Amino acid sequence: MTHDLTRDVVPGLDSVLAVDIGGTKFAVGLVDAQGQVIVADRVATPPGGDASTLRKALDGLIDSVLARRPDANLVGVGVGCGGPMTWPEGAVSPLNIPGWRGFPLRARLAERFPGMPVRVHNDAICVAAAEHWQGAGQGSDNMLGMVVSTGVGGGLILGGRLIDGGTGNAGHIGHVVVDPDGPACRCGGRGCLEAISRGPGLAAWALEQGWAPGATGARPEGLYVEAAQANGRQLSADAAAGDPIALGALARAGRALGIGIASATHLCDLDVVTIGGGLSQAGPLLFEPLEEALRAHARLDFARRVRVVPAHLGQDAGLIGAAALILLPARYWTGPA
Amino acid sequence: MTHDLTRDVVPGLDSVLAVDIGGTKFAVGLVDAQGQVIVADRVATPPGGDASTLRKALDGLIDSVLARRPDANLVGVGVGCGGPMTWPEGAVSPLNIPGWRGFPLRARLAERFPGMPVRVHNDAICVAAAEHWQGAGQGSDNMLGMVVSTGVGGGLILGGRLIDGGTGNAGHIGHVVVDPDGPACRCGGRGCLEAISRGPGLAAWALEQGWAPGATGARPEGLYVEAAQANGRQLSADAAAGDPIALGALARAGRALGIGIASATHLCDLDVVTIGGGLSQAGPLLFEPLEEALRAHARLDFARRVRVVPAHLGQDAGLIGAAALILLPARYWTGPA
Numbered sequence: 161m162t163h164d165l166t167r168d169v170v171p172g173l174d175s176v177l178a179v180d181i182g183g184t185k186f187a188v189g190l191v192d193a194q195g196q197v198i199v200a201d202r203v204a205t206p207p208g209g210d211a212s213t214l215r216k217a218l219d220g221l222i223d224s225v226l227a228r229r230p231d232a233n234l235v236g237v238g239v240g241c242g243g244p245m246t247w248p249e250g251a252v253s254p255l256n257i258p259g260w261r262g263f264p265l266r267a268r269l270a271e272r273f274p275g276m277p278v279r280v281h282n283d284a285i286c287v288a289a290a291e292h293w294q295g296a297g298q299g300s301d302n303m304l305g306m307v308v309s310t311g312v313g314g315g316l317i318l319g320g321r322l323i324d325g326g327t328g329n330a331g332h333i334g335h336v337v338v339d340p341d342g343p344a345c346r347c348g349g350r351g352c353l354e355a356i357s358r359g360p361g362l363a364a365w366a367l368e369q370g371w372a373p374g375a376t377g378a379r380p381e382g383l384y385v386e387a388a389q390a391n392g393r394q395l396s397a398d399a400a401a402g403d404p405i406a407l408g409a410l411a412r413a414g415r416a417l418g419i420g421i422a423s424a425t426h427l428c429d430l431d432v433v434t435i436g437g438g439l440s441q442a443g444p445l446l447f448e449p450l451e452e453a454l455r456a457h458a459r460l461d462f463a464r465r466v467r468v469v470p471a472h473l474g475q476d477a478g479l480i481g482a483a484a485l486i487l488l489p490a491r492y493w494t495g496p497a
Numbered sequence: 498m499t500h501d502l503t504r505d506v507v508p509g510l511d512s513v514l515a516v517d518i519g520g521t522k523f524a525v526g527l528v529d530a531q532g533q534v535i536v537a538d539r540v541a542t543p544p545g546g547d548a549s550t551l552r553k554a555l556d557g558l559i560d561s562v563l564a565r566r567p568d569a570n571l572v573g574v575g576v577g578c579g580g581p582m583t584w585p586e587g588a589v590s591p592l593n594i595p596g597w598r599g600f601p602l603r604a605r606l607a608e609r610f611p612g613m614p615v616r617v618h619n620d621a622i623c624v625a626a627a628e629h630w631q632g633a634g635q636g637s638d639n640m641l642g643m644v645v646s647t648g649v650g651g652g653l654i655l656g657g658r659l660i661d662g663g664t665g666n667a668g669h670i671g672h673v674v675v676d677p678d679g680p681a682c683r684c685g686g687r688g689c690l691e692a693i694s695r696g697p698g699l700a701a702w703a704l705e706q707g708w709a710p711g712a713t714g715a716r717p718e719g720l721y722v723e724a725a726q727a728n729g730r731q732l733s734a735d736a737a738a739g740d741p742i743a744l745g746a747l748a749r750a751g752r753a754l755g756i757g758i759a760s761a762t763h764l765c766d767l768d769v770v771t772i773g774g775g776l777s778q779a780g781p782l783l784f785e786p787l788e789e790a791l792r793a794h795a796r797l798d799f800a801r802r803v804r805v806v807p808a809h810l811g812q813d814a815g816l817i818g819a820a821a822l823i824l825l826p827a828r829y830w831t832g833p834a
Contacts, residue, residue, distance in 0.1 A: 221602035244798065302663040315594070316764070318660050318667070319831060325655065325766020326639040329799040335763035335793050337756050339677060348796035349759070419674050422686070423760055429662020457674050459685035461581060462666040494656060 170479075173198065176486045177222065177273070181205075182283060182477030183256025183310065187475075188221045190232050191483035195294050199228050199477050209257045215268065219299045222272075236277040236486035237269050240286030243313075247328025248495030250280030255346075256310065279485040279493055283307075283334045285331055286481030287436060287471070288315025289322055289492045293484050295472035296434040303449050304424055305471070306333055308417065309392070309437035312354040318428060322492045334358070338419040343369040353420040357413040359392020359439055366395055376401035395419040396442040413447040418453025425458050425466045436471030443470075512569045513823045514559065515611070517815030518542075518578040518602075519620060520593025520647065522562030524812075525558045527569050528820035530617065532631050534813050535569075538562050547596045551640050552605065559609075573823035574606050575615040577815045580650075583667025585832030587617030592683075593647065616822040616830055620644075624819030625652025626829045628771045629703055630821050632809035638770040640730045641761055642808070643670055645754070646729070646774035649691040655765060671695070671710070675756040691756040694750040696729020696776055703732055703746040713738035713790055733779040748786040755790025762795050762803045773808030780807075 173192055180187040182205065189200030201224050206217050226232065236261035242254035250266025270278045286307025297303040301320040307313045312334030316323040323330045333353030335347055342351030343361065355361055367390055374388020378397035388394050421433050439446060450468060458464060473480060484492045510529055517524040519542065526537030534644040545553050559645045578764040579591035580640065584788050587603025607615045625634075625642025634640040644650045649671030670690030672684055679688030680698065692698055704727055711725020715738035725731050736743035758770050776783060787805060795801060810817060821829045
């Protein structure tokens with residue numbers, strides 16, 4: 161499935177080729193210097209694809225976008241990709257794309273687009289950069305941009321600049337410990353925020369409590385939804401329809417998020433936290449228990465002022481943030497030019 | 498009690514007047530451009546002193562230090578002070594100095610030293626800056642400098658620069674939540690690292706378990722120690738002498754520290770964590786359980802590489818870091834010149 165966001169632009173437009181690689185979909189777009197997405201295509205990630213199949217799918221998507229705007233003057237290639245990866249080298253091993261393990265994504269794109277900067281970063285970091293640049297974090301110099309979905313990821317902006325940490329991995333709010341005796345996490349640890357609050361973790365917990373997915377008759381909105389499934393989106397739909405176990409699951413996720421955000425706020429003195437991703441669509445059913453836990457644990461004066469807000473940019477955030485790596489390096493890129 | 502660290506220096510030396518204000522002692526020194534403490538005096542914080550008494554004690558200490566080196570060319574005044582405070586304004590309300598509430602420390606010093614920069618920051622942040630500049634964090638661009646003592650504080654250096662956060666309060670590792678159902682914290686929250694691992698918190702826990710302070714016959718080293726007291730230093734001494742409850746208390750503190758450091762490492766992608774302060778003197782009795790908990794919870798590849806090391810600089814760290822605010826503003830000062 162593809163869709164076109166073509167808008168009126170002048171010919172010969174300087175733009176960034178922006179790429180967003182995730183376990184569910186690949187997205188490619190052209191983003192102008194103002195951060196507007198001029199054109200974008202998306203395809204489902206080839207399920208079970210090997211390295212070559214995945215690469216062909218990406219190349220085809222890039223061809224399709226470029227063909228649509230032959231007037232584009234590319235100034236660089238910005239990529240957000242699921243982690244882990246080596247950074248800034250950009251060899252990627254996305255947790256949810258088993259066909260790529262140590263795949264030299266940046267190097268391959270640099271071969272295809274010689275003479276221009278090609279920059280790869282974590283997809284959640286790109287979303288955080290986008291929300292800071294144009295979204296719910298605009299005007300704040302100190303924010304955490306979160307994505308709560310199949311995983312729980314994030315990116316940190318402090319002092320007005322993206323924080324990379326020692327290896328480009330700063331922002332991993334999903335592995336802040338919120339309950340040291342809590343459930344095992346796929347990272348090998350225990351009680352990480354992600355272990356509790358990611359969609360599949362919540363669904364598993366709800367099933368243990370006796371949840372019957374879809375028994376409320378509610379169906380989540382969105383593509384590819386054919387039947388009730390034991391996932392985070394069905395859980396949100398059932399919670400909205402009043403299912404008490406589903407409501408309990410969202411409260412559990414919200415509480416863990418509030419504790420993790422309290423810790424991050426104390427450590428980093430944040431102004432604002434933006435939350436996007438599928439589970440954030442649950443709205444007050446998630447945000448109210450989150451606020452309650454946050455306010456119980458963030459008690460120092462400076463921490464009380466933190467605001468937690470839904471992300472603004474929706475599915476274009478990844479592309480806009482990937483473009484920001486190229487367009488605004490003083491804020492969002494500390495790697496080599 | 499005062500002591501003199503006078504070393505041979507050339508006359509007319511450019512130096513910073515460095516001030517370190519804590520609940521136990523006031524320290525004032527002259528620090529040269531290389532970060533060497535040329536002369537330093539210390540006095541016990543006037544117990545129960547009102548604002549005026551406290552100020553006179555500080556002024557007297559400054560007079561004494563300046564009188565000792567009339568050849569000093571002051572280039573600025575750097576101050577580390579216990580929090581909370583308004584930053585960068587430097588109106589201080591140190592938790593352990595009740596006589597100063599909203600005391601305009603920076604303004605008063607600026608009146609006394611017109612025409613030169615006067616910069617005030619949190620004392621734990623000054624210690625972190627010092628350890629980064631000259632101590633155990635040297636050579637790392639991404640570190641957390643911690644102080645574990647009556648409180649648990651810290652300062653963050655990321656991308657080679659001190660991180661201030663929105664209000665100058667970044668680095669509050671002591672209020673990262675390590676056990677959401679844990680003991681109440683004096684901040685009003687629950688289960689903060691500080692609530693568990695600060696000396697008085699540990700001592701209180703040990704007393705509940707039946708600890709008899711000093712029953713081992715061990716006495717902590719240091720000044721002002723006349724009799725066994727139910728505090729962190731006696732606890733460390735008893736643990737070193739084999740008291741099982743005291744050992745359990747240090748293990749409890751170490752575990753909480755390990756969990757908090759794992760969270761900070763995941764969020765900020767740290768290279769190194771330095772730990773100073775009285776309780777860090779307990780050595781392996783604290784650091785071994787700390788490492789065990791840290792390694793159980795810091796499992797992502799990038800997080801496994803974090804090193805936790807004892808601070809190097811001892812009691813001069815606060816003065817050196819206060820001087821760094823003046824001497825190395827590109828790294829350690831983001832406030833107004």
